Amino acid sequence: MSEFGFCDALRTGSLKEIRKFPKADLHNHILMGGRRSAFNKFSGGKIIPFHSVKGDIQELDQWIALVYRPFLLQNPDRFQMALEAAFRQAKSDGVTELEASIDSCYGATFHISPEKVIGALQKAHTSIASEINFRPELGLLRSRSVRSLMALLGPYFHFNYFKTIDLYDDEMAQPIRNFREIYRYAKSAGLRCKAHVGEFGDADSVKEAVMELELDEVQHGIAAAGSTRVMQWLADHKIVLNICPASNVRLKRVKSYKTHPIRILFDHGVKVTINTDDVLIFNKGISEQFLQLYQSGLFTANELDIIRQNGIEKLH
Numbered sequence: 242m243s244e245f246g247f248c249d250a251l252r253t254g255s256l257k258e259i260r261k262f263p264k265a266d267l268h269n270h271i272l273m274g275g276r277r278s279a280f281n282k283f284s285g286g287k288i289i290p291f292h293s294v295k296g297d298i299q300e301l302d303q304w305i306a307l308v309y310r311p312f313l314l315q316n317p318d319r320f321q322m323a324l325e326a327a328f329r330q331a332k333s334d335g336v337t338e339l340e341a342s343i344d345s346c347y348g349a350t351f352h353i354s355p356e357k358v359i360g361a362l363q364k365a366h367t368s369i370a371s372e373i374n375f376r377p378e379l380g381l382l383r384s385r386s387v388r389s390l391m392a393l394l395g396p397y398f399h400f401n402y403f404k405t406i407d408l409y410d411d412e413m414a415q416p417i418r419n420f421r422e423i424y425r426y427a428k429s430a431g432l433r434c435k436a437h438v439g440e441f442g443d444a445d446s447v448k449e450a451v452m453e454l455e456l457d458e459v460q461h462g463i464a465a466a467g468s469t470r471v472m473q474w475l476a477d478h479k480i481v482l483n484i485c486p487a488s489n490v491r492l493k494r495v496k497s498y499k500t501h502p503i504r505i506l507f508d509h510g511v512k513v514t515i516n517t518d519d520v521l522i523f524n525k526g527i528s529e530q531f532l533q534l535y536q537s538g539l540f541t542a543n544e545l546d547i548i549r550q551n552g553i554e555k556l557h
């Protein structure tokens with residue numbers, strides 16, 4: 242008799258069983274990687290949950306500005322607690338490979354030096370989940386000027402700590418080619434290059450970003466499903482799409498798990514992974530999303546196991 246595997250765990254419908262299997266989270270904004278229940282517990286308060294009405298990024302930005310940022314600012318200990326909550330969540334979900342970003346503006350906004358930001362990440366990793374293969378990522382806001390981002394990045398690169406770079410926020414803020422200089426700089430420093438595209442933009446914007454920035458991976462990229470030509474190109478170039486179904490549904494990018502375009506991408510040979518984006522906001526871990534994708538009938542258990550392994554293999 243063969244041993245009980247990930248596919249069997251999916252079929253049982255038991256999250257407890259699914260969580261036992263190793264998995265990757267490669268699209269995670271670490272300050273929002275913990276559960277809201279954990280934040281409420283350590284703060285003794287209640288963070289008002291995010292509700293999407295229109296399904297645009299401005300709503301999300303507003304929630305961060307009006308709810309989350311003041312919450313973090315209220316007490317200097319909350320930065321460390323938020324990082325630890327993210328590692329705790331990853332550990333409880335069976336995440337063994339974690340690639341999570343901290344915003345390059347964060348330290349400057351809160352008057353914390355790059356050295357202290359890195360120290361806090363190291364402390365959270367080693368004290369909560371040292372067994373997780375953690376690859377720190379530096380995040381960039383697409384709405385910021387390239388000049389200001391370059392000034393922020395320099396001191397961080399100096400420590401040679403970060404392994405990847407990511408660009409996010411409003412996809413329409415400025416042309417992707419503006420970031421070429423930053424991405425060349427990151428690549429020459431040995432970082433893997435990622436960017437959020439094709440979440441709000443179209444299929445061609447995904448290909449354009451990969452070409453302009455020489456991306457290794459794409460965060461979201463689901464709009465690529467609208468073009469057979471772009472999907473073929475992504476498959477040929479072995480570009481991985483780190484997809485976050487719960488986030489896509491909540492932000493009204495897609496109607497449901499059952500109709501998620503990840504199925505079309507998978508069928509066209511594009512390598513995809515399942516990720517959390519922001520557990521604090523979307524309240525779904527990796528295991529819950531695997532189960533929902535299975536129970537919606539979008540994928541078979543075997544297909545989901547292939548997707549799970551896509552994430553784990555990437556880092557080996």
Ligand SMILES: [Zn+2]
Pocket residue numbers: 268270409437460518
């Ligand atoms: Zn994201």
